[in-house]
Amino acid sequence: MTDNASFVARRNAAIPRGLATAAPIFLDKAENGELWDIEGHRYVDFASGIAVTNTGHRHPRVMAAAAAQAEKFAHVCFQVTGYPGYVELAERLNALAPIRNAKSIFFTTGAEATENAVKIARAHTKRPGVVTFTGAFHGRTMLTVTMTGKAAPYRTPGMPPAPYVYHVPFPIAHHGVSEEDALRALMHVFKADCPPQDVAAIVIEPVQGEGGFYQTPKPFMKKLREICDQHGICLVADEVQTGFARTGKVFAIEHYDIEPDLIPVAKALGGGFPISGVIGKAEIMDAAEPGGLGGTYAGNPISCAAALAVLDVIAEEKLCERANEIGAHMVKRINRFKTSNSLRPIGDVRGLGAMVAFELVKERGGNEPDADATKAVTAAAFDAGLILLSCGYYANTIRILAPITMPMEVLDEGLDKLEVALKA
Ligand SMILES: Cc1ncc(COP(=O)(O)O)c(C=O)c1O
Structure with a gap:
């Protein structure tokens, strides 16, 4: 059939x-x-x-790179033995990302990347709180589905939300939420639910993906950076959907005149091969203890090879x-x-x-x-x-x-x- x-x-x-x-x-x-x-x-x-x-589907450069790696080995697990492609990809992303002195780690899905960005922020700040926005989409794991700012259909019945996650209205002027409204709501969260000294991360998509392709206003992003600096909170730019040339820059956050602390990436990085990652400031990225980060398939060698080719294609074409x-x-x-x-x-x-x-x-x-x-x-x-x-x-x-x-x-x-x- x-x-x-x-x-x-x-x-x-x-x-x-x-x-x-x-x-x-x-x-x-x-x-x-x-x-x-x-x-x-x-x-x-x-x-x-x-x-x-x-x-594009099956870009010849990406397919050739993946095929060449598949001829050597498909999996060893970076927690068992290293392989050059992982390190080369980290070096390339560290140099490309708008973060001075960056380090990178790889996973498989976007949800894993976003969840690990929060884990790293929590390890660094030793705080539990996470602030996200209405309409945001960050994944389907228990933490990331809670961070996601649209309950139905993503939260399944009976699923308890992960603790210490707070939503603030995302500013969309033509739907009646101004930047001032959103900032006021953030101050309410700080006052009523979680004081800023207990917040590890504010997580925001430079352009909301699933939420409707609404761009974060530039002054609002700048204000978030200031608030994060003031209170020692990590600003996390979720670039899972916006990354890798989609918005006319390799990273959408390059449209803003700010330096984020952590950038979860996934999707287009692998050109069709599953890979995700977190790029971030080295001192934050190094907060988790050895063994605290990883995953059996995380940073698969074939996907790393494909991702290196994707970065070449983005630059050369x-x-x-x-x-x-x-x-x-x-x-x-x-x-x-x-x-x-x-x-x-x-x-x-x-x-x-x-x-x-x-x-x-x-x-x-x-x-x-x-x-x-x-x-x-x-x-x-x-x-x-x-x-x-x-x-x-x-x-x-x-x-x-x-x-x-x-x-x-x-x-x-x-x-x-x-x-x-x-x-x-
Ligand atoms: C901004 C953003 N973050 C996280 C995710 C989750 O990625 P995945 O479906 O690979 O877990 C998505 C998926 O659409 C996304 O758009």
Whole structure:
């Protein structure tokens, strides 16, 4: 049985429903920004496996590096014996990250990276508290799902939240939360729930990913840095979704004139091979005792080799510049969609580099989120041969995460399909 419908039935029988799949297809192959299912249908990929294949599916440099490492060994565990790729990758990231005197450690998933960033911050400060934001997404482990600022559907029934995690409203002006509101709420947390001298980390995404591609305002980030400096709190920039050229910089935090203390990374670092990590100030990174950090598969050798190739591709193919180029093109076309009366009402259109999104709203010129329309658009896009994801605190954001290497004609084909999907 090689048809999609049969696999959907087998999947439903074999795999729990808690793991949701956006598109009811099963893939046969992928190449740069295109996918083919087992029935031979072709799709334009505006998801990149949720911000993973920034360098495209199967980039030849990445595949060659992974294959060469696979010829040598696939696993030894860095806690048993070292291997050069791990150290080389740490050195490369330490030099690239906007942190003076950095050290890096590797894991496998984004949640592990974010959770370990908090663990490292706690080891350094010897404090328990963690402040995160509404709409934030940091993972599905017990700590990171608690840090995530949207309870449903991520917190499963009966799951107790991890202790010492406090949420502050994320500032989104057009949804009625100003930077002043958010800062006032942070002061309330300090006053009512956890004094600043008990806070280990404030964790923030430079651009919220799952939360709706809302950018942290620059003055707000600066203020957080000042508050962290004042109270000895670690500022953690979760770059799991924003990292590796997506926003037009290798790290989105480079758009801000501040130095974070810790940066969890994952997703696009491995170009499709699973790897995550934490980059941070050496004195903070060295706080945990030997044995306190790690994981059997953490920093897998094949993934390290792939990640080194990803960094080469980002530099050599100037993917930061390209992210800005395709991002500007997408924003321009979506703004044109916004003026068309034959398409569904579009609200805010935003983008930082190639991290582009827009909101679907109930009425033209209005601001009221339309989650149903958003669902309908992703379904219609799929019917038109476009893999498209929604997101957002209000579930009304369409996000575009096309591979940054996607040729312009494929990108335009995808945007044409999006236009078809937006027809009411
Ligand atoms: C900002 C951010 N942090 C953490 C995570 C968790 O990563 P993973 O799903 O690899 O555990 C995600 C995943 O989407 C993310 O976007």
